[in-house]
Amino acid sequence: MGILLINSSYRKNGNTQRVLDLIKEEYLLIARQKNTYVEFEEIYLAHTDIKVCQGCRKCFDKGEKSCPLKDDLLTIYNKIHRADGVVVASPVYVEDINGVLKNWIDRMAFNCHRPAFSGKPVILVTTSGSFSSNHSLKTMSSAFTAWGAVVIDKAKFITGALTSKEDIKRQKLSVIKRLALSLFSAVNTMEGTKKVNPSMFSLISFRVQQKHWQNAKNTQSYDYIYWKEKGWLQNSCSYYSEHASGWLKTKAAMVLSNIVSAFFYNKAVDIR
Numbered sequence: 001m002g003i004l005l006i007n008s009s010y011r012k013n014g015n016t017q018r019v020l021d022l023i024k025e026e027y028l029l030i031a032r033q034k035n036t037y038v039e040f041e042e043i044y045l046a047h048t049d050i051k052v053c054q055g056c057r058k059c060f061d062k063g064e065k066s067c068p069l070k071d072d073l074l075t076i077y078n079k080i081h082r083a084d085g086v087v088v089a090s091p092v093y094v095e096d097i098n099g100v101l102k103n104w105i106d107r108m109a110f111n112c113h114r115p116a117f118s119g120k121p122v123i124l125v126t127t128s129g130s131f132s133s134n135h136s137l138k139t140m141s142s143a144f145t146a147w148g149a150v151v152i153d154k155a156k157f158i159t160g161a162l163t164s165k166e167d168i169k170r171q172k173l174s175v176i177k178r179l180a181l182s183l184f185s186a187v188n189t190m191e192g193t194k195k196v197n198p199s200m201f202s203l204i205s206f207r208v209q210q211k212h213w214q215n216a217k218n219t220q221s222y223d224y225i226y227w228k229e230k231g232w233l234q235n236s237c238s239y240y241s242e243h244a245s246g247w248l249k250t251k252a253a254m255v256l257s258n259i260v261s262a263f264f265y266n267k268a269v270d271i272r
Contacts, residue, residue, distance in 0.1 A: 001031070001036060001037060001038045001039070001042075001084050001085075001187060002010060002038070002039045002040075002082065002083050002084050002085075003024075003027065003038060003039070003040050003083060003084065003085050003086070003183070003187070003233070004040075004041050004042075004043065004047070004080060004082075004083035004085070004086045004087070005023075005024065005040060005041070005042045005043070005086075005087045005089070006028075006042075006043045006044060006045055006076075006086065006087065006088045007020055007042065007043065007044055007045060007089050008045040008059060008087070008088075008089065008090040008091070008097065008098055008100045008101035008104070009044075009046060009089070009090070009098070009100075009127075010026060010093045010100070011184075011199035012044060012047075012049075013237040014162065015127040015157070015160075015162060015163055015168070016089045016091050016093070016125075016126075016127045016157040017032065018088065018091050018163070018164075018165040018168055018173075019125055019127055019157050019159075019168060019176070019254055020042075020125070020166065021087060021091075021165065022168060022169055022172075023123070023125070023176055023179050023180050023183075024040055024089060025188065026176050026179075026180035026181075027136065027180040027183065027184055028068065028181050029180075030180055030184045034188075036188070036265075038185075039169075041079065041083070041089050043076060043079065045076075045104055045226050048071075048072040048076065048101045049070060049071040049072045050071055050073055050076075050100075050103060050104050050107060051069040051071050051107075052070065052103060052106075053069075053106045053107050054068070054104070056068065057251065059109070059110035059216065060109075060110055060113055060222070060223065061221070061222060063110075063222055064110045064220055065078070067107075069107075073104075073107050073108070074105075075118075077108070078202065079116070080117060080120065080193055081116070081122060081132060083120070084121075084187045084260065085120070085121045085122070085123070085150055085183050085186065085187040086103075086120060086121070086122045086123070087123045087125065087179075087183065088122065088123070088124055088125070088127075088140060088144075088147070089124075089125040089126070089127065089135065090126055090127075090140065091126070091127050092128035092129065092132050092136050092156075093134055095135050095136065095138045096135055096136050096139055097126070097139050097140060097167075098151040099245050101140070105139075107145045108143070110149070111146070111148070112143075112146045112147065112229045113223040113225045113226075114222075114223055114227075115146065115147050115148030115209070115240055116148060117148045117149040118149075118240035118241045119143070119148070119150055119196045119198075119240065119241045120147070120148070120149040120150065120186055121150050121152045121181050121183060121189075121196075122142060122144050122149045122151050122152065123151075123152065123153050123154065123183050124137055124140045124142075124144070124151060124153075124154035125154065125155055125156075125157065125179070126155075126156045127156075127157045127158075128156065128157070128158055128159070129158075129159065129160055130158060130160075130207070131158070131160045132156045132158055132221045133262035134156070135193075136156070137154050137156060140154075141154065145199075145201060145202050145205050146205060146209075148206075148240045150186070150196050150198050150199075151199070151202075152182050152183065152186045153178065153179050153182035153183070154224075155175050155178075155179055157172060157175070163255070170192060178250070183245065184194075195242050195243050195244040196241065196243050196244065197244040197245055198202045198239055198243055198245060200249065200252070200253055200256075202236075202239070203238065203243075203245060203249070203250065203253035203257075204253045204257045204260060205241060205255050206239050206240060206253075206257075207231075207238070207253055207254055207258075207261075208257045208259030208261050210227075210232055210257075211257065211258070211261045212261070213227045213232075213233060236256065238253070
Protein backbone atom coordinates (compact mmCIF):
# COMPACT_ATOMS: atom_id res chain seq x y z
CA MET A 1 0.00 0.00 0.00
CA GLY A 2 1.46 3.37 -1.00
CA ILE A 3 0.28 6.81 0.10
CA LEU A 4 1.46 9.96 -1.65
CA LEU A 5 1.59 13.22 0.33
CA ILE A 6 1.71 16.44 -1.73
CA ASN A 7 2.61 19.61 0.14
CA SER A 8 2.45 22.88 -1.82
CA SER A 9 3.87 25.06 0.97
CA TYR A 10 7.38 26.38 0.45
CA ARG A 11 8.11 25.91 4.15
CA LYS A 12 9.13 22.34 4.84
CA ASN A 13 8.44 22.63 8.56
CA GLY A 14 5.43 24.93 8.56
CA ASN A 15 1.86 24.31 9.66
CA THR A 16 0.97 22.51 6.43
CA GLN A 17 3.79 20.00 6.87
CA ARG A 18 2.95 19.51 10.54
CA VAL A 19 -0.65 18.64 9.68
CA LEU A 20 0.54 16.18 7.03
CA ASP A 21 2.94 14.60 9.52
CA LEU A 22 0.11 14.12 12.02
CA ILE A 23 -2.15 12.53 9.39
CA LYS A 24 0.73 10.23 8.41
CA GLU A 25 1.37 9.24 12.03
CA GLU A 26 -2.30 8.49 12.63
CA TYR A 27 -2.51 6.48 9.41
CA LEU A 28 0.49 4.43 10.52
CA LEU A 29 -1.20 3.67 13.84
CA ILE A 30 -4.30 2.41 12.05
CA ALA A 31 -2.21 0.34 9.63
CA ARG A 32 -0.31 -1.30 12.49
CA GLN A 33 -3.55 -2.12 14.30
CA LYS A 34 -4.83 -3.75 11.10
CA ASN A 35 -1.51 -5.51 10.38
CA THR A 36 -1.26 -3.64 7.09
CA TYR A 37 2.01 -2.57 5.48
CA VAL A 38 2.15 0.99 4.15
CA GLU A 39 4.77 3.16 2.48
CA PHE A 40 4.66 6.95 2.24
CA GLU A 41 6.18 9.22 -0.35
CA GLU A 42 6.23 12.99 0.02
CA ILE A 43 6.40 15.67 -2.65
CA TYR A 44 7.31 19.24 -1.74
CA LEU A 45 5.66 20.87 -4.73
CA ALA A 46 7.29 24.27 -4.18
CA HIS A 47 10.71 22.63 -4.46
CA THR A 48 10.01 20.80 -7.71
CA ASP A 49 10.47 22.14 -11.24
CA ILE A 50 6.96 22.99 -12.46
CA LYS A 51 7.06 25.71 -15.08
CA VAL A 52 4.18 28.08 -15.88
CA CYS A 53 1.74 26.87 -18.54
CA GLN A 54 2.24 28.52 -21.95
CA GLY A 55 -1.30 27.82 -23.12
CA CYS A 56 -0.08 26.14 -26.30
CA ARG A 57 -2.75 23.40 -26.05
CA LYS A 58 -0.33 20.68 -27.19
CA CYS A 59 -1.26 18.52 -24.16
CA PHE A 60 -4.90 18.76 -25.26
CA ASP A 61 -4.34 18.16 -28.96
CA LYS A 62 -1.43 15.69 -28.98
CA GLY A 63 -1.20 14.31 -25.44
CA GLU A 64 0.57 15.32 -22.26
CA LYS A 65 3.93 13.94 -23.42
CA SER A 66 4.03 16.53 -26.19
CA CYS A 67 4.22 19.42 -23.71
CA PRO A 68 7.24 21.60 -24.65
CA LEU A 69 7.99 22.25 -20.95
CA LYS A 70 10.33 19.50 -19.88
CA ASP A 71 10.14 19.51 -16.09
CA ASP A 72 8.86 17.40 -13.18
CA LEU A 73 5.17 17.44 -14.14
CA LEU A 74 4.87 13.94 -15.62
CA THR A 75 7.03 12.47 -12.84
CA ILE A 76 4.46 13.69 -10.30
CA TYR A 77 1.63 12.58 -12.59
CA ASN A 78 3.04 9.04 -12.63
CA LYS A 79 3.53 9.02 -8.85
CA ILE A 80 -0.18 9.78 -8.42
CA HIS A 81 -0.97 6.91 -10.79
CA ARG A 82 1.09 4.47 -8.72
CA ALA A 83 -0.20 5.61 -5.33
CA ASP A 84 -3.09 3.82 -3.66
CA GLY A 85 -4.20 7.06 -1.99
CA VAL A 86 -3.24 10.73 -2.10
CA VAL A 87 -3.25 13.56 0.43
CA VAL A 88 -2.91 17.10 -0.94
CA ALA A 89 -2.28 20.04 1.39
CA SER A 90 -2.01 23.76 0.70
CA PRO A 91 -1.68 26.91 2.77
CA VAL A 92 -4.41 29.48 2.15
CA TYR A 93 -3.24 32.69 0.46
CA VAL A 94 -5.86 35.43 -0.13
CA GLU A 95 -8.73 32.97 0.39
CA ASP A 96 -7.49 30.39 -2.10
CA ILE A 97 -4.79 27.78 -2.57
CA ASN A 98 -1.28 29.14 -2.98
CA GLY A 99 0.16 29.92 -6.41
CA VAL A 100 2.40 26.86 -6.38
CA LEU A 101 -0.56 24.49 -6.24
CA LYS A 102 -2.66 26.55 -8.66
CA ASN A 103 0.15 26.53 -11.22
CA TRP A 104 0.46 22.75 -10.87
CA ILE A 105 -3.31 22.33 -11.32
CA ASP A 106 -3.15 24.54 -14.42
CA ARG A 107 -0.42 22.34 -15.87
CA MET A 108 -2.51 19.24 -15.13
CA ALA A 109 -5.49 20.63 -17.06
CA PHE A 110 -5.24 17.89 -19.72
CA ASN A 111 -6.73 15.57 -17.06
CA CYS A 112 -9.95 17.58 -17.27
CA HIS A 113 -10.21 16.33 -20.86
CA ARG A 114 -8.81 12.86 -20.20
CA PRO A 115 -9.50 11.93 -16.55
CA ALA A 116 -6.62 9.67 -15.58
CA PHE A 117 -7.18 9.02 -11.87
CA SER A 118 -10.34 6.95 -12.02
CA GLY A 119 -11.51 6.08 -8.52
CA LYS A 120 -8.29 7.31 -6.86
CA PRO A 121 -9.11 8.18 -3.21
CA VAL A 122 -7.95 11.69 -2.29
CA ILE A 123 -7.90 13.69 0.95
CA LEU A 124 -7.70 17.50 0.73
CA VAL A 125 -6.33 19.76 3.45
CA THR A 126 -5.76 23.50 3.83
CA THR A 127 -4.04 25.48 6.57
CA SER A 128 -4.49 29.15 7.42
CA GLY A 129 -3.40 31.59 10.08
CA SER A 130 -6.88 32.84 10.93
CA PHE A 131 -10.19 32.85 9.06
CA SER A 132 -10.58 30.49 6.11
CA SER A 133 -13.63 29.94 3.90
CA ASN A 134 -14.27 26.79 1.91
CA HIS A 135 -13.14 28.42 -1.33
CA SER A 136 -9.65 26.91 -1.38
CA LEU A 137 -11.00 23.42 -0.70
CA LYS A 138 -13.53 23.90 -3.50
CA THR A 139 -10.73 24.80 -5.93
CA MET A 140 -8.87 21.61 -5.09
CA SER A 141 -11.97 19.44 -5.03
CA SER A 142 -13.19 20.68 -8.42
CA ALA A 143 -9.85 19.82 -10.01
CA PHE A 144 -9.50 16.33 -8.61
CA THR A 145 -13.13 15.46 -9.29
CA ALA A 146 -12.72 16.54 -12.92
CA TRP A 147 -9.65 14.30 -13.08
CA GLY A 148 -11.70 11.26 -12.07
CA ALA A 149 -10.46 11.01 -8.48
CA VAL A 150 -12.82 10.50 -5.53
CA VAL A 151 -12.49 13.19 -2.87
CA ILE A 152 -13.37 11.14 0.18
CA ASP A 153 -12.72 13.76 2.86
CA LYS A 154 -11.38 17.28 3.34
CA ALA A 155 -10.64 19.67 6.17
CA LYS A 156 -9.37 23.17 6.85
CA PHE A 157 -7.03 23.80 9.74
CA ILE A 158 -6.95 27.29 11.29
CA THR A 159 -3.66 27.17 13.14
CA GLY A 160 -2.31 30.66 13.68
CA ALA A 161 0.87 31.99 12.09
CA LEU A 162 3.01 29.09 13.30
CA THR A 163 1.76 26.46 15.72
CA SER A 164 3.70 23.62 17.25
CA LYS A 165 2.93 20.10 16.11
CA GLU A 166 1.88 19.20 19.66
CA ASP A 167 -0.63 22.08 19.81
CA ILE A 168 -2.13 21.19 16.44
CA LYS A 169 -2.52 17.60 17.60
CA ARG A 170 -4.12 18.67 20.86
CA GLN A 171 -6.58 21.01 19.13
CA LYS A 172 -7.38 18.96 16.02
CA LEU A 173 -6.82 15.31 16.94
CA SER A 174 -10.39 14.25 16.19
CA VAL A 175 -10.21 15.74 12.68
CA ILE A 176 -6.80 14.17 12.04
CA LYS A 177 -8.10 10.77 13.16
CA ARG A 178 -11.13 11.13 10.88
CA LEU A 179 -9.02 12.01 7.85
CA ALA A 180 -6.59 9.14 8.41
CA LEU A 181 -9.39 6.62 8.91
CA SER A 182 -11.30 7.88 5.86
CA LEU A 183 -8.25 7.41 3.66
CA PHE A 184 -7.34 4.03 5.13
CA SER A 185 -10.89 2.74 4.64
CA ALA A 186 -11.06 4.04 1.07
CA VAL A 187 -7.69 2.57 0.09
CA ASN A 188 -8.60 -0.82 1.48
CA THR A 189 -11.96 -0.70 -0.26
CA MET A 190 -10.24 -0.08 -3.59
CA GLU A 191 -7.78 -2.92 -2.97
CA GLY A 192 -10.52 -5.32 -1.90
CA THR A 193 -13.66 -6.52 -3.61
CA LYS A 194 -15.82 -3.52 -2.71
CA LYS A 195 -16.45 -0.79 -5.25
CA VAL A 196 -15.95 2.93 -4.80
CA ASN A 197 -19.05 4.99 -3.96
CA PRO A 198 -18.59 8.35 -5.71
CA SER A 199 -20.47 11.45 -4.57
CA MET A 200 -23.46 12.78 -6.48
CA PHE A 201 -21.26 15.63 -7.70
CA SER A 202 -18.72 13.14 -9.08
CA LEU A 203 -21.42 11.18 -10.92
CA ILE A 204 -22.86 14.38 -12.40
CA SER A 205 -19.39 15.58 -13.40
CA PHE A 206 -18.79 12.34 -15.29
CA ARG A 207 -22.11 12.51 -17.11
CA VAL A 208 -21.58 16.17 -18.11
CA GLN A 209 -18.20 15.32 -19.62
CA GLN A 210 -19.62 12.19 -21.22
CA LYS A 211 -22.38 14.17 -22.94
CA HIS A 212 -19.84 16.70 -24.19
CA TRP A 213 -17.73 14.04 -25.89
CA GLN A 214 -20.77 12.14 -27.18
CA ASN A 215 -21.77 15.33 -29.01
CA ALA A 216 -18.23 16.17 -30.16
CA LYS A 217 -17.95 16.87 -33.88
CA ASN A 218 -14.27 15.96 -34.12
CA THR A 219 -14.21 12.22 -33.56
CA GLN A 220 -10.52 12.05 -34.46
CA SER A 221 -9.35 14.25 -31.59
CA TYR A 222 -6.94 12.89 -29.00
CA ASP A 223 -9.56 13.43 -26.27
CA TYR A 224 -12.45 11.78 -28.11
CA ILE A 225 -10.37 8.70 -28.92
CA TYR A 226 -9.32 8.48 -25.27
CA TRP A 227 -12.96 8.46 -24.09
CA LYS A 228 -13.99 5.98 -26.75
CA GLU A 229 -11.16 3.56 -25.93
CA LYS A 230 -12.08 3.73 -22.24
CA GLY A 231 -15.66 2.76 -23.11
CA TRP A 232 -16.97 5.89 -21.39
CA LEU A 233 -19.12 7.06 -24.33
CA GLN A 234 -21.70 4.30 -23.88
CA ASN A 235 -24.94 5.52 -22.28
CA SER A 236 -24.84 2.46 -20.04
CA CYS A 237 -21.57 3.71 -18.55
CA SER A 238 -22.36 5.92 -15.55
CA TYR A 239 -18.87 6.50 -14.13
CA TYR A 240 -15.17 6.07 -14.93
CA SER A 241 -15.13 2.69 -13.18
CA GLU A 242 -17.55 0.26 -11.57
CA HIS A 243 -19.15 1.82 -8.52
CA ALA A 244 -21.43 1.04 -5.61
CA SER A 245 -23.95 3.85 -6.11
CA GLY A 246 -27.53 2.65 -6.17
CA TRP A 247 -29.90 2.81 -9.13
CA LEU A 248 -31.78 5.84 -7.80
CA LYS A 249 -28.63 7.90 -7.18
CA THR A 250 -27.23 6.97 -10.59
CA LYS A 251 -30.48 7.87 -12.33
CA ALA A 252 -30.76 11.16 -10.47
CA ALA A 253 -27.21 12.04 -11.50
CA MET A 254 -28.06 11.39 -15.14
CA VAL A 255 -31.15 13.62 -14.99
CA LEU A 256 -29.32 16.43 -13.21
CA SER A 257 -26.37 16.21 -15.61
CA ASN A 258 -28.76 16.69 -18.55
CA ILE A 259 -30.03 19.89 -16.94
CA VAL A 260 -26.50 21.12 -16.27
CA SER A 261 -25.37 20.29 -19.81
CA ALA A 262 -28.36 22.04 -21.34
CA PHE A 263 -27.74 25.14 -19.19
CA PHE A 264 -24.10 25.45 -20.20
CA TYR A 265 -24.87 24.74 -23.84
CA ASN A 266 -27.47 27.52 -23.91
CA LYS A 267 -25.05 29.90 -22.20
CA ALA A 268 -22.43 29.12 -24.83
CA VAL A 269 -24.93 29.81 -27.61
CA ASP A 270 -25.91 33.12 -25.99
CA ILE A 271 -22.26 34.18 -25.78
CA ARG A 272 -21.68 33.47 -29.44
